[in-house]
Amino acid sequence: MHSFHYHNGSLHCEDVDLTTISDQHGTPAYVYSAATLRDHYRRLDMALADIDHAIEYAVKANSNLSVLKLLADEGSGFDIVSGGELRRVIEAGGDPGKCTFAGVGKTREEIEYALAEEIYCFNAESEEEVVFISKVAGEMGKTAPVAFRVNPNVDAKTHKYISTGKSENKFGVDFEVIEDAYARASKLPNISLRGLQMHIGSQLTSLQPFIEAVEKVSPLATMLKETYGIEFFSIGGGVGIVYDPALESGKDQWWTEQDEEQKPLTIEQYAQGVVPVLKKTGLKILLEPGRYIAGNAGVLITSCLYEKRGSAKTFRIVDAGMNDLIRPALYEGHHEIVPLRAPTEGNTTSVDVVGPVCETGDFFCQDRELPDFQPGEAIALLSSGAYGFVMASNYNSRPLPVEILVDGSDARVIRPRQTMDDILESERAALR
Numbered sequence: 001m002h003s004f005h006y007h008n009g010s011l012h013c014e015d016v017d018l019t020t021i022s023d024q025h026g027t028p029a030y031v032y033s034a035a036t037l038r039d040h041y042r043r044l045d046m047a048l049a050d051i052d053h054a055i056e057y058a059v060k061a062n063s064n065l066s067v068l069k070l071l072a073d074e075g076s077g078f079d080i081v082s083g084g085e086l087r088r089v090i091e092a093g094g095d096p097g098k099c100t101f102a103g104v105g106k107t108r109e110e111i112e113y114a115l116a117e118e119i120y121c122f123n124a125e126s127e128e129e130v131v132f133i134s135k136v137a138g139e140m141g142k143t144a145p146v147a148f149r150v151n152p153n154v155d156a157k158t159h160k161y162i163s164t165g166k167s168e169n170k171f172g173v174d175f176e177v178i179e180d181a182y183a184r185a186s187k188l189p190n191i192s193l194r195g196l197q198m199h200i201g202s203q204l205t206s207l208q209p210f211i212e213a214v215e216k217v218s219p220l221a222t223m224l225k226e227t228y229g230i231e232f233f234s235i236g237g238g239v240g241i242v243y244d245p246a247l248e249s250g251k252d253q254w255w256t257e258q259d260e261e262q263k264p265l266t267i268e269q270y271a272q273g274v275v276p277v278l279k280k281t282g283l284k285i286l287l288e289p290g291r292y293i294a295g296n297a298g299v300l301i302t303s304c305l306y307e308k309r310g311s312a313k314t315f316r317i318v319d320a321g322m323n324d325l326i327r328p329a330l331y332e333g334h335h336e337i338v339p340l341r342a343p344t345e346g347n348t349t350s351v352d353v354v355g356p357v358c359e360t361g362d363f364f365c366q367d368r369e370l371p372d373f374q375p376g377e378a379i380a381l382l383s384s385g386a387y388g389f390v391m392a393s394n395y396n397s398r399p400l401p402v403e404i405l406v407d408g409s410d411a412r413v414i415r416p417r418q419t420m421d422d423i424l425e426s427e428r429a430a431l432r
């Protein structure tokens with residue numbers, strides 16, 4: 001579900017007219033829908049009702065404190081990949097006792113912090129890391145709850161930069177040697193083996209790689225339960241979204257061509273596929289969704305500055321750039337582009353929508369048929385709620401955009417637009 005739709009000729013998020021937001025707060029601006037975030041969380045929770053489970057929202061997808069608080073209020077746990085993300089969860093009122101800590105390069109400071117806050121589990125990515133965690137825990141007089149991330153060597157069939165479950169990826173411990181890793185870890189003094197984890201990649205749109213991974217790893221999980229008494233099996237995140245929301249809603253909207261091939265995996269199909277296999281393990285099942293929860297819950301609105309007609313192409317230059325939303329440049333991410341003013345049927349032109357950043361990779365689409373919008377008008381880049389603002393940078397000394405959370409008819413600034421003074425402040429001292 002998503003809550004972005006035309007109403008009275010203008011694109012709305014829930015009951016709020018996005019043109020009002022762009023007039024009041026300027027552009028570029030990220031706008032998130034609280035109803036969509038809640039709906040996605042609840043749908044996933046319901047789809048798993050048949051098994052003992054916990055949802056660990058992947059904080060890195062969208063880590064704004066207000067987004068975390070909304071999910072904490074729903075009862076969500078959190079999958080974190082840094083001490084900074086743990087700090088965010090705590091500030092937002094989340095429970096560290098419901099946090100899992102992933103990532104290949106945890107530092108001493110991060111491990112100490114997570115131990116002090118008594119997180120639910122460290123998801124370790126190498127034996128070396130577990131040895132180090134045991135040492136740090138020993139120094140603190142604590143026992144660290146640990147799971148290994150297993151690399152099941154299955155092909156997630158996603159973009160190579162977001163595939164994580166193949167032997168050649170840096171993530172996890174090879175399936176072939178994982179049993180030995182558990183055996184050695186079980187002898188470490190300050191470790192308690194609590195679970196098993198995997199995560200094969202992101203933006204998966206077919207069920208088959210998930211089934212393959214779950215079927216391959218479930219017997220191992222059962223064995224580890226019998227041998228070491230582990231209590232959970234985390235199957236990671238990775239459920240893809242439709243970057244073309246009209247497909248998901250099934251509505252015949254003007255901006256899409258219906259394509260059966262592209263029909264995404266629904267969360268219900270995903271659950272129906274994996275639950276029967278997981279149920280047999282008798283373990284608590286953890287999921288770490290990021291994109292599924294937040295992706296279609298946000299848009300980036302940006303204003304058109306110029307239309308530039310080149311000899312080969314027509315460029316629409318907008319005031320958001322790759323520093324605000326890097327997905328297209330980083331891994332060829334697709335975003336639907338719609339004007340805030342409802343377009344008239346059939347009136348389209350083939351254009352490149354590009355940002356102001358001095359990089360050829362700074363584009364949001366190329367040679368795409370888009371409805372007419374003119375300089376001075378605003379457009380929305382849909383499905384920008386995950387891996388959008390969190391990856392934004394100050395490249396080209398461009399301040400970070402404002403973030404706004406809509407809930408019904410209420411629109412609240414949840415992070416003000418950054419100013420140049422914010423950016424310069426920490427550098428000025430050196431000039432004095």
Ligand SMILES: *Cc1c(COP(=O)(O)O)cnc(C)c1O
Pocket residue numbers: 058060061079102103199201202203236237238239288289290291292386
């Ligand atoms: C990034 C990540 C996730 C979330 O991935 P999505 O594709 O956003 O669902 C979950 N678990 C781990 C370990 C991750 O690194």
